[in-house]
Amino acid sequence: MTRSPAPGPAGLTRPGLLWALPATAFFAAFALVPLALVAVLSFTTWNGVGAPRAAGLTNWTALLHDPVMLKSLWLSALLTLLGVLLQTPISLLLGVWAAGHQRNRAILSAIYFVPLLLSATAVSVLWRALLDPNFGLPAQAPWLFGDGNLLGSRDGAIGVLAFVGAWQWTPLHTLIYQGSARAVPPVLYQAAAIDGAGRARQFWHVTLPQLRTTMVTSTVLMVVGGLTTFDTVLILTQGGPGTETTISAYYMYQQGFKNFDFGGASAIALVLVLVATVVSLAMVRLSGYDAMRAGAEGI
Amino acid sequence: MTRSSTPLRTTAAAVACTTALALLTGCGSGGAGGSAGGSGVIHVLVYGDAGNTVEKRIVDTFNKTSKVRAVLDTIPGADYQTKLQTVITTPQAPDVFFDWGGGSIAPFVKAGLLMPLDDMIAKDPALKADFLPSVFNTAVIDGKSYGIPMRGTQPVLLFDNKKVLADAGLTPPTTWDQLLSEVHALKAKGTTPIALGGGDQWPTLMWFEYLFDRVAGPGLFQRAVGGDKQAWADPASLKALGMLKQLVDAGAFGTTFDSVKFTDGGSPALLAKGKAAFELMGSWEYATQQTADPDFAKDQLGYSAFPSVPGGQGDPNDLVGNTNNFYSVRSTTKYPDAVAQFLKLMYSDDFVKAQLAIGNLPTTTNTPDFLAGSANPAYSKYQYDLVKQAPSFQLSWDQAYPPAAMTPMHQTVQRFLDGQLDANGFVRAMQALPTP
Numbered sequence: 263m264t265r266s267p268a269p270g271p272a273g274l275t276r277p278g279l280l281w282a283l284p285a286t287a288f289f290a291a292f293a294l295v296p297l298a299l300v301a302v303l304s305f306t307t308w309n310g311v312g313a314p315r316a317a318g319l320t321n322w323t324a325l326l327h328d329p330v331m332l333k334s335l336w337l338s339a340l341l342t343l344l345g346v347l348l349q350t351p352i353s354l355l356l357g358v359w360a361a362g363h364q365r366n367r368a369i370l371s372a373i374y375f376v377p378l379l380l381s382a383t384a385v386s387v388l389w390r391a392l393l394d395p396n397f398g399l400p401a402q403a404p405w406l407f408g409d410g411n412l413l414g415s416r417d418g419a420i421g422v423l424a425f426v427g428a429w430q431w432t433p434l435h436t437l438i439y440q441g442s443a444r445a446v447p448p449v450l451y452q453a454a455a456i457d458g459a460g461r462a463r464q465f466w467h468v469t470l471p472q473l474r475t476t477m478v479t480s481t482v483l484m485v486v487g488g489l490t491t492f493d494t495v496l497i498l499t500q501g502g503p504g505t506e507t508t509i510s511a512y513y514m515y516q517q518g519f520k521n522f523d524f525g526g527a528s529a530i531a532l533v534l535v536l537v538a539t540v541v542s543l544a545m546v547r548l549s550g551y552d553a554m555r556a557g558a559e560g561i
Numbered sequence: 562m563t564r565s566s567t568p569l570r571t572t573a574a575a576v577a578c579t580t581a582l583a584l585l586t587g588c589g590s591g592g593a594g595g596s597a598g599g600s601g602v603i604h605v606l607v608y609g610d611a612g613n614t615v616e617k618r619i620v621d622t623f624n625k626t627s628k629v630r631a632v633l634d635t636i637p638g639a640d641y642q643t644k645l646q647t648v649i650t651t652p653q654a655p656d657v658f659f660d661w662g663g664g665s666i667a668p669f670v671k672a673g674l675l676m677p678l679d680d681m682i683a684k685d686p687a688l689k690a691d692f693l694p695s696v697f698n699t700a701v702i703d704g705k706s707y708g709i710p711m712r713g714t715q716p717v718l719l720f721d722n723k724k725v726l727a728d729a730g731l732t733p734p735t736t737w738d739q740l741l742s743e744v745h746a747l748k749a750k751g752t753t754p755i756a757l758g759g760g761d762q763w764p765t766l767m768w769f770e771y772l773f774d775r776v777a778g779p780g781l782f783q784r785a786v787g788g789d790k791q792a793w794a795d796p797a798s799l800k801a802l803g804m805l806k807q808l809v810d811a812g813a814f815g816t817t818f819d820s821v822k823f824t825d826g827g828s829p830a831l832l833a834k835g836k837a838a839f840e841l842m843g844s845w846e847y848a849t850q851q852t853a854d855p856d857f858a859k860d861q862l863g864y865s866a867f868p869s870v871p872g873g874q875g876d877p878n879d880l881v882g883n884t885n886n887f888y889s890v891r892s893t894t895k896y897p898d899a900v901a902q903f904l905k906l907m908y909s910d911d912f913v914k915a916q917l918a919i920g921n922l923p924t925t926t927n928t929p930d931f932l933a934g935s936a937n938p939a940y941s942k943y944q945y946d947l948v949k950q951a952p953s954f955q956l957s958w959d960q961a962y963p964p965a966a967m968t969p970m971h972q973t974v975q976r977f978l979d980g981q982l983d984a985n986g987f988v989r990a991m992q993a994l995p996t997p
Contacts, residue, residue: 309965310646312672394827395817396836413760414819414979502762503819504976519643521965522668 297535304528314525321529331530334510335537337420341509342488344424345431346481353432353480357439358469371440378433386497389426416506419499423507426494431487435480442476443469478549485545489538510534602630603896603903606645606655608886609635612712615915619906629899642964649674649891656894657903661960662700662708662887664786667997668963669889670702676890677705681901688901691908695954696924699884702997708887709904713921714948715843715883717767717957721863725752725838733865737775737804740868744813747838753815755808756837758823762971763959765818765978767841768808770881770958771867772801778874779953786961790992797874802977802984804870809978819979826853833857841867843882844944847937848920864940866947880951883960885924917941924948966994 304321308314325331360371377385392398393412400410412418446469454464492511495501501508501516508516514534518527607616613635620633634655636644642665648654649669660666669675682688689697692710700708721733729750734740747754758764773782777797785792792798808814815837821827829846831837833854840846850858869877888907890900906912908925916923917935922944935941948954959967973990976982982990 309668311650311668311674390825393820395820396827396831409816411817411820414817414821418820500760500762502760502972502975503979504972504981516968520968522646523965 300528300531303524304532306525308524309522310524311522317525321525324526325529325533330505330508330513331510331533333505334508334513335533337507338489338491338509338511340420341423341427341491342485344420345427345488346484348424348428349432349435349484350477350481352428353435354439354473354477356432356436358443358465358473360436360440361443371436374436375433377430378437380430382430382493383497385426385430386494389422389429390498393422413499414503416503419503419507422498423491423494426498427488427491430494431484435484438476438480438483439473442473446472481549482545485541489541510537601628602632603656603894603899604632604634605888605903606634606636606648606658608641608659609637611919612921615712615912615919615921618915619903619912622911623903623906627899627902629896631899631903646964654891654893656891656896657888657900658891659711660700660708660887660889661883661956662885663956663961664963664966664997665960666700666707666887666889667702670707671997674892675707676892676894676897677707678709678890678904679706681897681904682706685901685905687908688904691925691927693924693926693949695948695951696885699954699956700887700889708889709907710885710924711888711907712886712923713916714885714924714944714954715845715922716880716944716947716951716954717771717841717843717867717882718846718864718944718947719867720832720840720842720846721865722832722835722838722857723861723863725835726863729838731838733863734868735865737868737870741807741811743838744808744811748812752835753831753837754813754839756821756828756831756840757814757818758821758828759814759818759975759978760820760822760827761824762975763957764823764828764842766958766971766974767843767881769801769805769974770955771841772804772870773798774879774881774953774955775867775870775875775877776801776804776873778876779879779955780874782955782958782961785991786958786996788996793988793991798988799984802987805978806984814978819975829853832862844922847940851920851936864943876952878947878951880947880954882954882957884954884956922948963995963997966996970994 303314305317305319306314307317307320356374360367360374380388390413393400393410395401395407395410395412395414398410400407400412404410412422450468450472451464454468459467490511491509492515495507495509495512496515499507501512510530511534514527514530517523517530605616605620607613613633616633620631623631641659645658645660646668649658650672654674666675678688688709689706693714696710696714697706700706700710719733725747726732729743729746729752731743731746734743744754757768777795781792781795781797821831823829823842826849828837828840829842829849830853832840833850842849847858847862847864850862866877867881888904890897890904894900908927910927910931913923913925913928913931914934917928917931920936922928922935922941924945928945929942932938932942932945955961959970962970969990973982973987976990977984977987
């Protein structure tokens, strides 16, 4: 690598391939090699003791006929969707509101962000205690919670997972929207006001279009977060009741590290990789995420 | 399929495993140190909890007289089995480690990782003779001994809130019918009859284990765990299942049991606060209540054996629970003689006294001599007599089966209780479990 890159227009040199080497090496060592090994493992039977034994397609055919696997993918999608639907409107409105400059807003905004500082584990433990049917909120407000069997019923458990996720992550998205809303040029609002637009119309016709790319970013983050949810499920429901909240990531953990079926867990892991790749490609395509650079040059 | 595998696959597996382990646990979390090489050190790996105080003391005692030094390693929390399984095949494997006997070590025995202890016992018969047989036999696999009892025994008992029972004019039930009628009486008074930590799943399993044993006797489960799938479809099995259903349908556990856990203190609180009358739980309930609510543990916590089932094959004195914990020995240990010396401490007077002082109940034959020095002598004596008189002491099913069966077994029981599975579905799910 002795070829010196040609100087760029502003006197900058184009980055050489050498600069990418450390990152590439790390990526290969910690992502590509393990991925290949997981692929190998998915064709074996291995309980962690002794050597893996070749098992051909056993794990894969078992997975094809495994009702829990299909359900877990559907559950992951459902929780992700619920997350987006719950968090986007709330964080959008809060973010735009918090973009104002009054002193009280700064204080309130700071309070909103507290959940973001807590680890998902702490958040889960906290809500588990708060939602205890006998000693928590449901016992105080039976008119709202019924008998309080939230984590013991399918709908209740899914609802709690979506809610706790939203409680924890809405602040992050609020923060993103706040920053973005502050960047909207005031001149646009002045022009709208001159045209006689009220606050609602300003929000609808000025703020929202200006936040379009932010919305894409925020949604991408929510989808990625939703698909990789694990800790809240581990602590709040352990995939239960039965298998009603066994999302794919938790299912993989359960097969590998609770049932000691590393072959089966590897097969699930590969399915997850596949699904995640398809989802991210689709999102880049459909959301115009790849065209964001053009968007930034707009105004 | 042969057991041999290509070096590539082994290496691949090792790397994948190590990477996964590192990602999940964080590298260098303490844990077991290396025992390879003639370093003059044996590593003793135990479950990391309050019981470690005694184990530290035992190790110190051992090190005073031994040339080979013992080092105590602990793995905290419920991840013990997971981490043990990942470390056992590596050079970092411990020489001596804590387990539950039965299915918890069966995969290791099958893989040739454990040392049969019969030669050690032949040299020092007290290693076997000084322990209660019903307990010692839990770690006997294919006729060979693979564990020496350590820590204490943990039978499952029916605990009650004395005040709640007295207020309702009831006494602890001795028969199944009495239990059912008390359930109705308590329900009529607006009390949840039985606290159940269904969110943890395993507390529900305890109910089924006892009913199964009372109805069918210990033999039927031995057939099931021995690989006879038909055992689960046996009329006795179905009858026990029907009785569990009967209890649920009678509202014995209330409606929110799946949102309640034992492990976060939920179900014990129901019992202690008088919101429930009974809880079926391992003998550690006493220590749990003593920590959470000492006054309740001292004055109001009652205990009795599981009720008898009239017409059942099982002896009403049969017990279910964790028979004991065991020390097993890695077959590749460099210092078998030192290990043998270490294991001898498990029946020493000093060990028994130290265990009793922290509320554990060791199962050596000389334990009764020291019961007066225990945390609660009456409770310790009650338990010891139960264990001693029990014709059969069934190890908790989730420990008797291999680790791979644990989650599916728990889920099956939970889904049956929730009404998601009928009896046939339950039987099929139990038949699908891997056996040792």
